[in-house]
Amino acid sequence: MRESPVVLEASNLSKMYRRGPEEIHALQGVDLFLSAGEVVALVGPSGSGKTTLLNILAGWEHPDTGEISWKGAPLSAPEDLRWGELAIVPQSLGLIEELSVRENVELPVRLRKPRSGAAGTDGIDVDRVLGDFGLSSLGERLPSETSLGEQQRTALARALVLSPRLLMADEPTGHQDVVWTRGVLRALRGAASEGTCCLVATHHRPIVRFADRVLAIRDGRVEAVDAADVVAAGEEL
Numbered sequence: 001m002r003e004s005p006v007v008l009e010a011s012n013l014s015k016m017y018r019r020g021p022e023e024i025h026a027l028q029g030v031d032l033f034l035s036a037g038e039v040v041a042l043v044g045p046s047g048s049g050k051t052t053l054l055n056i057l058a059g060w061e062h063p064d065t066g067e068i069s070w071k072g073a074p075l076s077a078p079e080d081l082r083w084g085e086l087a088i089v090p091q092s093l094g095l096i097e098e099l100s101v102r103e104n105v106e107l108p109v110r111l112r113k114p115r116s117g118a119a120g121t122d123g124i125d126v127d128r129v130l131g132d133f134g135l136s137s138l139g140e141r142l143p144s145e146t147s148l149g150e151q152q153r154t155a156l157a158r159a160l161v162l163s164p165r166l167l168m169a170d171e172p173t174g175h176q177d178v179v180w181t182r183g184v185l186r187a188l189r190g191a192a193s194e195g196t197c198c199l200v201a202t203h204h205r206p207i208v209r210f211a212d213r214v215l216a217i218r219d220g221r222v223e224a225v226d227a228a229d230v231v232a233a234g235e236e237l
């Protein structure tokens with residue numbers, strides 16, 4: 001039985017890419033749901049369609065078939081989402097190089113529609129978010145003046161600063177050491193405990209073990225799998 005409200009539901013998503021005469025069926029009838037407050041790991045070998053799926057759920061790419069609903073209503077375009085409800089950490093991170101670490105993290109707060117009484121970063125504790133990701137002393141640096149791991153944590157901090165309903169992160173521990181892998185997991189769990197659903201595409205065993213649910217992409221379809229089986233499968237990760 002589902003205990004938490006479903007945030008996003010997708011049915012029958014398919015996506016085919018053409019490269020010359022070649023047809024690449026990246027997704028073929030994907031069904032999934034994501035609920036508030038859960039951490040979901042999305043696993044599958046390289047080239048299995050993880051990034052394609054995240055891009056489609058984010059509205060960055062259009063599926064050939066299928067429906068996506070957001071909190072029970074059809075999601076026809078990403079503009080339908082309220083700013084700050086859906087946050088994405090792409091593998092390429094997408095930091096703004098001209099802005100400092102702190103300015104990158106503050107950006108979603110500054111760009112949100114003004115609400116009555118809310119101005120600037122009012123009500124949002126940017127310092128706390130920077131601290132959660134070990135960035136407190138790096139706030140004034142440009143991203144290029146920090147390590148790749150720190151840049152990845154900056155992108156995560158920026159994604160979580162507005163406490164989104166859904167966070168989608170592509171390989172978010174890919175550049176982290178053991179200590180900061182734990183730190184990222186702690187931050188994801190903290191967000192989830194406040195209701196954020198975290199969907200994490202990953203090859204990383206610690207995330208698979210830590211997740212509430214594991215979804216595997218196989219032959220273009222998504223199926224729920226047991227974390228222990230995935231970890232035991234070794235190189236399949």
Ligand SMILES: Nc1ncnc2c1ncn2[C@@H]1O[C@H](COP(=O)(O)OP(=O)(O)O)[C@@H](O)[C@H]1O
Nearest residue numbers: 017019024026045046047048049050051052053
């Ligand atoms: N823009 C594109 N054009 C053609 N093929 C693509 C494109 N994007 C992804 N693919 C192909 O689709 C499949 C799934 O890719 P992707 O979603 O990036 O996988 P993953 O993130 O699991 O490594 C791969 O075979 C990849 O080569």
Ligand SMILES: [Mg+2]
Nearest residue numbers: 050051052170
């Ligand atoms: Mg990928």
